[in-house]
Amino acid sequence: MYDLDAFDYNKVLDIVAQNCVSEVSMKRMSDTEPSCTGKDLDEMYSKLAEVKKAIENGLLPVLKKIHDTRPLVERAKIKNNHLSVKEIGFISENIVYFGTQKKLFSDGEAATLFRVIKKVRVPHIVTEKIDSAIDKKKTVRDDATPELFELNRKLKETRREIEKTMEGYLTSPETGRFIRDKHVTIKDDRYVIPIKHNFKGRIPGIIHAQSGSGETLFLEPFSITEKNNEIKLLQKQKENEIRKILIAVTETIGKNAGELNHILDVLVEIDVILAKHLFMKEYRCCIPQFSADRQIVLRGARHPLLKEDVVPVDFEMKSPISGVVITGPNTGGKSVSLKTIGLFVMLAQSGFPVPADEMVTFLFDSVFADIGDEGSIEQSLSTFSGHIKNIREIVDGADKNSLVLIDELGAGTDPVEGGAIGTAILDYLVSRSIPVVVTTHFSIVKMYALTSERITVASVQFNPATCRPTYKLVMGI
Structure with a gap:
């Protein structure tokens, strides 16, 4: 379980997706969700790192629109059905484009990606059938039969x-x-x-x-x-003959559906990798490193939705610490820091580079979150009830391989009662070695954290000279 909405995860994916050249790639990227499979992530990041190096060494990516031919290929399986000349042209263009990309990445600079490309069997019979029937102007050849x-x-x-x-x-x-x-x-x-x-x-x-x-x-x-x-009679006979030709071409396409879908998948993957590389370059991203230890380390982390004057977040939670309490003034940056941590963990587990100088993280099975503000006095009851409901779901579902992120722990009720509840929740999670990061302005929660060997306190700085927050997160008091 990953609480994507709480961290603007999809908004960030939309930013990266704008770098794709095709709608089918944008959709594929927008559907990406975090994974807890280390092998898949290692391969994703290997491909990205190798493509980055290849481009730095002078490789010029070929960017061309990819056609979503999967629905066409499915229709091609229907007996006596036929695709239009334009639709057959889309399939032909994908095959040609794939050949261009295969040649581009064949020099060994992107070995991991090229291994994937080499596994694709290009159905030359489809190309031959299309070329014998359709000319470069995307019309049926006069001499097709x-x-x-x-x-x-x-x-x-x-x-x-x-x-x-x-x-x-x-x-x-x-x-x-x-x-x-x-x-x-x-x-x-x-x-x-x-x-x-x-x-x-x-x-x-x-x-x-x-x-x-x-x-x-x-x-x-x-x-x-x-x-x-x-x-009129000859034209009717010609239409029937063209229909027979298109049915024959379509039948060949349908018989090679697997290979054609494989070509589409690899083209989309290349488009997605190149889109990630552009994001990586524009936002000065790093490739996250994964650790077997339950830890999160961020150096110079910058939330991608914050446009100007972003104050980087430095954060660390390492064994034996399993809990971090972030304190500081309201509107001082506590929530932004918390959201940055959650967002970056989920981006890392989705195969995306992160806008930071360095990131090391454990591969979490799930990320639970309770993010929100305290609300007005009139809304306090409903806010607190919702807060407690979320906390119960977290307590019931989280384990030591989960990450728990709670904004304003215990908020929405009387400060004394809220502080006591917050302390109890924090103690419950930490005693079970569940990694947890919370924000709070309750002194009792902060004092409890200071007495625990497994919890550290972080704070967002406040400039006494200007009486304004600096938005900088500092580990320790």
Whole structure:
């Protein structure tokens, strides 16, 4: 269990996701949640570190839009169904882009990532099938099949015959004077000539339409009706042949669904890694280190949602310490420090670099949080009730592999009662070796922490000269 909302986790992911070049990558990143699997995280950070080094050594990433072809591939499995030419083009573009990325990372600078890329089997039969059917303009090739080639030949020949006949009407002294414009046009897929309305009936044929003013009539002469009908028939046959071609290509795509989805997954992974690298560069991030000991160490941690004049957080909780109490004035930065700790732990366990000079953390199975303000006097009862409800869930669910973060421990009720409750909760968690960080302004909680060998006190500084907080967290009194 990880309380993501309490620490603006998704807002930070959205910042990183803006560096992705494709929506499918943005969505994949936005769906990322913390993991407690060290092996997966080690691999994620190895890939990121290697790509960072490769770019520093001169590698120029290729950024190109990735198409979310997974729904298309699923549709391709349906018998006698076919994708559109545009959709087939998307699949082709992904395959080509994958080849570009494979070549880019083949020089050994990003070995971990390249091992993943090498495992992908590119279905060349799909590429061959697409290339034989669709040209670079994303249209079905005229010679995709012998049948289609012959149909296209007949269509061109029939059109030439019609155009020759129509040209005779336009240039003939006998009929030319009836014509409004000296050009052939097409209405409802049939060749027609524009004639002046007052010459209606002078050329035998069928009126298919008229202009908005009614001055021009669009006439199909009887002499080309048979040829027009022939074109309609040939076009229908061509549509059927193209459908057969697209069904054949689609069937090949469906048979290679696994490989095509694998290509998509790797392309998305590369896009996500490059997005993380851009975030890492812009926010001066480090790659977190994981420890087998239950500890959290932050040096120069900067909350990414704070835009200007960010005061870095230095924090340390190491054995035998399993609890930290943060004290200080209201609006002095206690809550920001607490949220920074929680956010960075979850980012680290999600495979993201963190905006800090250094981070060392235990791999927590869960992160429990109770974050909020004290509320107004009118809201105090509901605030305290909600606070106690959250605390109960924490007490019932947390263990020594959890991290517990509580803002304003015991707040929302009488200070004496709140301090006593806060002290009892803190003692319960620490006595069970559950890592816990709390903020408080209750003296009784602070005094209890000072007497415990397993709890340390941190405070946010206050400048007596200016009577303003400095927002700097200092470990110890």
